[in-house]
Amino acid sequence: MPEGVxxxxxxxxxxxxxxxxxxxxxxxxxxxxxxDAQAAPSPVDALVIALASCSAIDVVDYLEKRRTPASSxxxxxxxxxxxxxxxxLTEAVLTYRLASDSPREHVERxxxxxxxxxxxxxxxxxxxxxxxxxxxxxxxxx
Numbered sequence: 001m002p003e004g005v006x007x008x009x010x011x012x013x014x015x016x017x018x019x020x021x022x023x024x025x026x027x028x029x030x031x032x033x034x035x036d037a038q039a040a041p042s043p044v045d046a047l048v049i050a051l052a053s054c055s056a057i058d059v060v061d062y063l064e065k066r067r068t069p070a071s072s073x074x075x076x077x078x079x080x081x082x083x084x085x086x087x088x089l090t091e092a093v094l095t096y097r098l099a100s101d102s103p104r105e106h107v108e109r110x111x112x113x114x115x116x117x118x119x120x121x122x123x124x125x126x127x128x129x130x131x132x133x134x135x136x137x138x139x140x141x142x
Contacts (some may be wrong), residue, residue: 068102
């Protein structure tokens with residue numbers, strides 16, 4: 001097992017009743033998750049949100065460094081889970097809808113690098129979790 005660098009802060013999770021939990025860094029912003037997915041995203045939905053957000057951060061950063069920033073970006077995710085407990089994530093297809101003057105191949109490279117190198121959430125998934133993507137690219141808004 002690879003050695004890790006310990007996080008400089010713990011995450012505290014507090015039960016708020018029912019299947020709702022609030023967690024985050026001490027004194028920092030918090031996130032609520034709800035096992036019933038009524039008051040907040042479920043833990044698995046939160047994982048999928050984290051995957052899409054992590055990758056989107058990488059894509060925006062990559063395009064900014066290429067001096068062809070995105071003027072808008074949204075990511076939708078279709079995903080599959082194992083049929084039996086622990087019903088882990090088995091596949092995710094992320095659709096990136098963005099406006100940028102960046103060539104398509106640069107956007108594709110940004111997504112590939114995110115999945116393969118930079119996105120810590122993608123890297124934390126089981127090695128056999130299939131990740132794929134689609135890109136809907138339009139010119140940057142003026």
